[in-house]
Amino acid sequence: MAEAPILAQGWTDYSLLDAGDGMKLERWGDWTLARPDPQALWPPAGPWKAWHAWYHRSSQGGGSWEKRVELPAEWSVAWGDLKFRVRPTDFKHTGVFPEQAANWGWLSDQARGAGRPLKVLNLFAYTGAATVALAKAGAEVTHVDAAKGMVAWAKENAAINGLREAPVRWLVDDCQKFVDREIRRGALYDGLVLDPPSYGRGKEGEAWKLEKHLWPLLKSCARLMAPQARFVVLNTYTTGLSPLVLEQLAGKMMAGRKGSARAAELALPIVSGGLLPCGATARWTCP
Numbered sequence: 001m002a003e004a005p006i007l008a009q010g011w012t013d014y015s016l017l018d019a020g021d022g023m024k025l026e027r028w029g030d031w032t033l034a035r036p037d038p039q040a041l042w043p044p045a046g047p048w049k050a051w052h053a054w055y056h057r058s059s060q061g062g063g064s065w066e067k068r069v070e071l072p073a074e075w076s077v078a079w080g081d082l083k084f085r086v087r088p089t090d091f092k093h094t095g096v097f098p099e100q101a102a103n104w105g106w107l108s109d110q111a112r113g114a115g116r117p118l119k120v121l122n123l124f125a126y127t128g129a130a131t132v133a134l135a136k137a138g139a140e141v142t143h144v145d146a147a148k149g150m151v152a153w154a155k156e157n158a159a160i161n162g163l164r165e166a167p168v169r170w171l172v173d174d175c176q177k178f179v180d181r182e183i184r185r186g187a188l189y190d191g192l193v194l195d196p197p198s199y200g201r202g203k204e205g206e207a208w209k210l211e212k213h214l215w216p217l218l219k220s221c222a223r224l225m226a227p228q229a230r231f232v233v234l235n236t237y238t239t240g241l242s243p244l245v246l247e248q249l250a251g252k253m254m255a256g257r258k259g260s261a262r263a264a265e266l267a268l269p270i271v272s273g274g275l276l277p278c279g280a281t282a283r284w285t286c287p
Contacts, residue, residue: 003243003262003263003264004264005264005265005266005267005275005277006102006264006265006266006267006281007102007267007268007269007275008098008099008100008101008102008266008268009101009102009105010079010080010101010105011077011078011079011098011101012077012078012079012080013027013028013029013076013077013078013079014026014027014028014029014077014079014096014098015027015271016098016268016269016270016271016276017032017270017271017272018044018045018046018048018270018271018272019037019040019042019044019270019272019274019276020040020042020043020044020045021040021043021044022036022037022038022040022041023035023036023037023040023044024036024037024040024276025044025048025051026098028075028077028086028094029075029076029077029086030075031052031053031071031075032050032051032052032053033051033052033053033054033055033088033094034048034051034053034054034055035055035092036055036057036063036092037276039276039277039278040276042274044272045272045273046272051068052067052068052069052071053065053066053067053068053069053071053088054066055088055092057092062090062091063090063091063092064090065088071088073087074086074087076160077096079098079101079104080105081136082104082129082132082133082136082161083157083160083161084096084127084129084132084157085127085153085156085157085160087153095126095127095153096127096129097126097129097278098268099266099267099268099278099279100129100130100195100235100266102266102281103130103193103233103235103266103281104129104130104133105133106233106283107130107133107134107137107191107193107231107233108133108134108136108137109137110191110230110231110285111134111137111138111139111191112137112138114190114230117138117139117140117167118134118138118139118140118190118191118230119139119140119142119188119189119190119191119226120134120139120140120141120142120189120190120191120192120193121141121142121144121182121189121191121192121193121221121224122134122141122142122143122144122193123144123175123178123179123192123193123194123195123196123217123221124144124145124175124194124195124196124197124200125143125144125145125150125151125154125193125195126145126150126154126195127150127153127154127157128143128151128153128154128155128157128158129157130193130195130233131143131154131157131158131168132154132157132158132161132163134191134193135158135163135166135167135168136161136163136166139191140167140168141166141167141168141169142168142169142171142189143168143169143170143171144171144173144175144178145171145172145173145175146172146173146174146175146200146201147172148172151170151171151172154170155170174204174206175196175217176206176213176216176217176220177206179217179220179221179224180220182224183220183223183224187224188224188225188226189224189225189226189229190226190228190229190230190231191229191230191231191232191233192221192224192225192229192231192232192233193232193233193235194217194218194221194232194233194234194235195235195236196208196210196214196217196235196236197210197237198210198236198237198238210236210238210241214249215249218234218249218250218252218253219253221253222253222254225254225257228286229254229257229286230285230286231283231284231285231286232250232253232254232261232282232283232284233281233282233283233284234246234249234250234281234282234283234284235266235279235280235281236279236280236281237278237279238279241280242280243263243264243265243280243281243282244263246263246280246281246282247261247262247263247282248261249282250263250282250283250284251284253284254284257286258286258287259284259285259286259287260284260285261282261283261284262282262283263280263281263282263283264280264281265277265278265279265280266278266279266280266281
C-alpha cells in the first residue's frame with residue numbers, strides 16, 4: 001500500500017522557505033527565487049519581501065522572471081558530497097528537482113550495497129542528478145533524454161563532480177525508440193529509473209502523453225531487466241496520479257519476479273511549517 005510522504009534530506013544549499021497562493025519561495029544557495037506551484041493552495045505564512053527573482057506566468061503561456069538584482073547565468077548547489085548546476089530558465093525550472101534527493105540517496109545505497117557495479121538505465125534523465133548519484137556510487141549508467149540541451153547540462157553536472165571519465169553513456173534519443181533498439185540488441189540492465197513528463201516531445205517531435213504511452217513503455221522496459229535486476233524507480237509529477245497507481249504499474253511491470261513495489265508521495269518540508277507535495281515515486285526492489 002502507499003506509504004507516508006518521503007522527505008528529501010541532505011540539502012546544504014537549498015531550502016523551501018514558504019509556500020502558498022500557488023507559489024513557493026526557495027533558497028538556492030545565495031539566491032532566493034519565487035516560482036509557481038499548483039499544489040500550494042493555502043495562504044503563505046507571511047508576506048514575501050526578501051526575494052531576488054519572481055517568476056510570473058503569462059496568459060499566453062510560458063512566463064518571465066522579474067529580477068530585483070542581476071542573477072548569475074548559473075551557479076552550483078550542494079547536496080551531500082554532490083554539486084548541481086542551477087539556471088533559472090524561461091520555463092520557471094532551475095534544472096534541479098530538490099525533492100528527488102530522496103531518491104538520489106536511495107539509489108546511491110542500492111548501487112553501493114550491490115557488491116558489484118550495477119548496470120542502470122535512466123530514462124527521461126533530464127539534467128542528470130540521478131545519473132550523477134548512481135555513477136558516484138559506482139554504477140554504470142545509460143542516460144537517455146530527448147533534449148540535447150538537457151543531456152549537455154547533465155554532462156556538466158557529471159564533470160563538476162569529477163565524473164567526466166565515469167562509465168556513463170550519454171544519449172539524445174526518444175526513450176521508447178531507444179528501449180525498442182536495446183531489446184533487439186539483447187541488452188539487459190540491473191536497475192531502471194524513469195521520470196516521464198505528463199506531456200512531451202521526442203527527439204524528432206514524437207508526441208508523448210503519460211496516460212497513453214507509459215504502460216507500453218514499462219512493458220518494453222520489463223524485457224530489458226536482467227534476471228538479477230535489483231530495482232525500478234518510477235516518478236511522476238502528474239497531478240491526480242496517485243502513488244497507488246504508480247505502485248501497481250511498477251508491480252505489474254515486474255510481475256513474476258521475486259520482489260515488491262512500494263510507493264509514496266514525495267514532499268519538501270517548508271521552513272515556515274508544513275509540507276509541499278511534489279509528485280509521487282514508486283520503488284520496486286528485489287530482496
